[in-house]
Amino acid sequence: xxxxxxxxxxxxxxxxxxxxxxxxxxxxxxxxxxxxxxxxxxxxxxxxxxxxxxxxxxxxxxxxxxxxxxxxxxxxxxxxxxxxxxxxxxxxxxxxxxxxxxxxxxxxxxxxxxxxxxxxxxxxxxxxxxxxxxxxxxxxxxxxxxxxxxxxxxxxxxxxxxxxxxxxxxxxxxxxxxxxxxxxxxxxxxxxxxx
DNA sequence: TCTTCGATTGTCT
DNA sequence: GACAATCGAAGAA
Numbered sequence: 490x491x492x493x494x495x496x497x498x499x500x501x502x503x504x505x506x507x508x509x510x511x512x513x514x515x516x517x518x519x520x521x522x523x524x525x526x527x528x529x530x531x532x533x534x535x536x537x538x539x540x541x542x543x544x545x546x547x548x549x550x551x552x553x554x555x556x557x558x559x560x561x562x563x564x565x566x567x568x569x570x571x572x573x574x575x576x577x578x579x580x581x582x583x584x585x586x587x588x589x590x591x592x593x594x595x596x597x598x599x600x601x602x603x604x605x606x607x608x609x610x611x612x613x614x615x616x617x618x619x620x621x622x623x624x625x626x627x628x629x630x631x632x633x634x635x636x637x638x639x640x641x642x643x644x645x646x647x648x649x650x651x652x653x654x655x656x657x658x659x660x661x662x663x664x665x666x667x668x669x670x671x672x673x674x675x676x677x678x679x680x681x682x683x684x
Numbered sequence: 685t686c687t688t689c690g691a692t693t694g695t696c697t
Numbered sequence: 698g699a700c701a702a703t704c705g706a707a708g709a710a
């Protein structure tokens with residue numbers, strides 16, 4: 490994807506990332522999946538966003554240019570991957586919550602065994618495990634094909650396949666942020682019929 | 685299928 | 698010192 494794709498309103502980026510292909514390159518081979526669930530985190534005003542208390546060493550990448558990866562560690566054991574949205578100076582990102590595996594199934598199976606196949610990539614920390622995404626990829630450019638992690642055009646998803654709900658795992662966030670319908674999720678059963 | 689609960693450590697107050 | 702943009706096992710139904 491070109492950089493302009495990411496330099497837009499965070500909610501637009503979150504919606505448009507549904508159906509795109511997330512590609513991880515490991516030792517020259519591709520491990521990838523179609524994105525079908527995302528969440529938008531939009532600026533310092535958004536009290537669910539990591540940038541709510543200003544710039545820190547951890548969230549610095551979010552303040553940079555759109556089209557880069559923001560990878561962080563949480564719950565003492567999990568990595569999460571986001572696409573930075575917007576332009577330099579405006580902290581915003583879109584969390585990738587779930588993907589449908591397409592390439593590199595062998596790699597994914599090896600990472601996720603003995604978990605059942607349907608649960609390989611249906612959660613933000615699950616897909617980072619499946620694609621071997623860690624803090625080493627924090628800040629990488631998602632717009633170039635030779636990057637170890639990047640986004641490609643994938644499928645066009647009809648609006649009718651997508652629903653939006655409040656974001657997950659932000660129970661202690663004050664309103665109105667807790668209830669903002671900034672989570673986008675596509676109907677996986679319909680998506681699967683494309684293959 | 686649903687609910688509960690322990691795991692485990694970087695980051696910020 | 699508290700908490701976190703979660704996961705997966707175990708037990709109940």
